[in-house]
Amino acid sequence: MKTEFYTLGTFEFPADAVIIKGKLEAEGIAVFLRDEATINSDPLISAAIGGVKLQVYSSDKELAKQIFDEIRNYATDDLGNPIVCPNCKATKSEIYYSRKNVFYKLFPFFEPRKYQCMQCNFVTRPAK
Template sequence: MQDRYTILAVFEYSTEAQVVKAKLESEGVKTMLMDEKTIDSDPLISQAIGGVKLLVHNNDLENAATIYNEIRNYTKDENGNNIHCPKCDSTKILVADLQRKNIFFMLFPFFESRKLICNDCKTIFK
């Protein structure tokens, strides 16, 4: 039987991935990193190849996701306070991926406002 792994998270630098990998392995979760050596040898290509991928064995995926959600850094406001979801009042808020459908925002991305997404209820808000 072949071992199956799923991507749990993607990091820009391998040091960030190593910290999370160490925490998961200390909890008994089977993990491995993909593209770590490539990005370590040339960090400027991190965006081009999609960053360092943290892979988790499928048998440990649910447990790993729970542990990762407990330790990950969530978005704060300008004063360092937690941001609350307007729908469920959760503080597990992340910056949402930008959906650039307009050519103007593709050419001038700095005019696009930041959107946030709740990690619990998946509500997107500003």
């Protein structure tokens, strides 16, 4: 039997993923942290491999998303204000890196920061 996983979120630091993992497991959802050991052994490569991926079984996806949405922190600007999506005006955005360019795959810390709206999936760069 083939088991499918759903990546609920990615985190730069394993400690952030462990907190969410604890909450989901307390609700009876099995959680897997992909690349956690790699990043724990060398934290400087977190951006290069895309961070720690918090994964759940696809069958638990909807319940896990609901729990995660209740406790997650969304992106904010330098003043602590939530990033507002220019497309749908929602305040539920997260940092997004596309890494489509070979240069950014090799040196991800040079890629300009973008934000992806969790409501409409619109990707934008912040106004300067």
